[in-house]
Amino acid sequence: MSEAVSTAAKGRARGAGRPGPIRLLLNNTLAASGLVLLVLIIAAALLAPLLPLPDPDATAPADRLLRPLTEGHLLGTDALGRDILSRLVWGTRVSLAVGISATLIAAFFGSLIGLIAGYAGGRVDAFLMRGIDMVMAFPYILLALAIVAALGPGLLNALYAIAVVNIPFFARNIRGITIGLSRREFVDAARLSGKSNAGILFGEILPNVLPVIIITMSTTIGWMILETAGLSFLGLGAQPPQADLGSMLGEGRKILFTAPHVSIIPGLMIFALVMSINLLGDGVRDVLDPRLKSGALTRPVARTAVERRTVPETRTHGDSVLEVADLNTEFHIGGDVYRAVGGIDLHLKQGECLGIVGESGSGKSVTAMSLMGLVPTPPGRITGGAAWLDGEDLFAVSDERIRALRGADVTHVFQDPLSTLHPLFTIGDQLTEAIMAHRPIRRSEADARAEELLRLVRITNPAERLKVYPHELSGGMRQRVCIAMALANDAKIIIADEPTTALDVTVQAQILSLMDTLRRESNAAILFITHDFGVVSAVCDRVAVMYAGRIVETGTTEEVLNAPAHPYTRKLIDCVPVLGEPGRRLDAIEGRPPVVNDLPPGCAFAARCPRVKPDCRRGHIALSSLGDTQAVRCLYPLTGETADD
Ligand SMILES: Nc1ncnc2c1ncn2[C@@H]1O[C@H](COP(=O)(O)OP(=O)(O)OP(=O)(O)O)[C@@H](O)[C@H]1O
Ligand code: NI
8 A cells, every 4th residue: 555545545534524533532431521520620629719618728726627518617627627628629729730830841841852852863862861861760759859858848849849850751752752753754855945953843843743742741740730749748848828639638647547537538639630630631642642543542453344235145257266256445434435445356367467557546455455354444344245265255254264364375565675574684584484474384494495485586695685684685676575475375366566666667677577487487366556557568467447446447468458448548558658659648647536435426537538428427337348358347438440549
């Protein structure tokens, strides 16, 4: 699957009716209850001056230690006869204010340090991060105590202390993210466009880091409130007569056994406050985490969900290794349904190579990934059809069976070998691992087999090459290694998804001829995905042209190349430059493919077709045969005479 796909999907996901962040948050019951509780607590704290509460500091020795539910004192009184309800509300107000301010201070300085260290790197990074390490090396509460001891007890000093000890959390978190971001292409692009470092840091990187800062804040604020309470409990925070939750707890400690309510009530309040903040914080993290975005709050499962509305019963090509009938794969994003694959039929005989051609986004990769259940769910699901591998319906078999088939009977070769090969293991390690994952053989046998595989893909010096790392090989060599890996377990089907697109023309030709030879030697069938008819003509026996999730034309390579019947096929063929024919027209296809969540009725190509007639836009158009092997989905197919118009 290519970059273009993921960006297209992202773009649409944003446009589609994905539930907004607030809705997502409220869908999470725990987070929503945290939010409700927190709103109640904050409302009470904010409204404290307006509530009909007695003065929290007014002592009344006569009313000492009244039990809760006493007349006039709902939650009783403390050792000095002060109303506990009133102190609780005012104390919560203080604790919240201190906790929030400390969080903001820590987030500001911590993020700034993280951003600068991560972006500048080198000595600046080393200097700043060693400082942060030193702060972290002290036991947490001891450091806070030391700071308060130096500054003197008091609420404001406790606030500073808590903020300082929390700076490392932000700094380390943000630095990690910044390092990753500052090596990304968009940052290079900004640098090349002449932006200043500060401009890049705050204009390009900060917006990407912001969600992480907010997540870190939402998950640490609860702890900060707890820590402030801890300092106050020890008498280093709020000073009498001012109350915060921690100092109330501390005052109640001495009379825990005679009047437990004096300490239990603020204790429960701290519990409720921190709990609600943490529940809400977790919810906020789930909503903001970009990795969780497309699939609401669920993680993709190991295999594409199969919810078939229609299941074809019989195979029509009994002699095929792979037969796909009426495959439908959809992406459900928000309220929209993207029909990426809308009813595909394919069949492949042993040793045969079938090309799937089409523009970006036509559904080629999704078709191929559906077979082994590799389309991410959510948002993807297979909603109809069947795929038989030697008679076994791949959509009906167990997960275990699929796992056994993946990488053994059905293997993949992708466009970018660097992203398929692990950078930290040698070629040999990776090949032997691929072999041993599917066969109970000894390491030495696997090593021998790995060497044989490299020889098979025409890599010279195979024994030496087994010891190198992927980055030591050229692009063409790496792709050969990937092909070797695909052949490691005598695959029946090799799915090659644009395997040569990233290579230069001469290397591309070598790889294509290698694949052609190998399939004849090994008798594996190849499903070859490409957007280039030139490549098709080099390796494929038959070809299927895809447009907007459907096959619009299929036939032997020769038929389709010599006499394309669908106007779209014609255009695709015209896109291929031909050596020695510099005068030939090289057309780009005007217009864009339709969006698959809103396909027009009739022919999906109608809007871009030069031969369109009114009835092309009405009703379903079936694939109709033109002879034995060729078929086309067009009401007005090109015939030999008109092919050159
Ligand atoms: N993970 C995904 N989430 C949402 N939509 C997706 C996802 N993967 C693919 N799609 C959508 O499915 C459609 C078909 O994509 P597919 O990857 O099959 O195209 P392709 O023909 O392989 O194109 P390319 O030549 O760019 O690789 C596209 O419209 C794409 O936006
Ligand atoms: Ni693709």
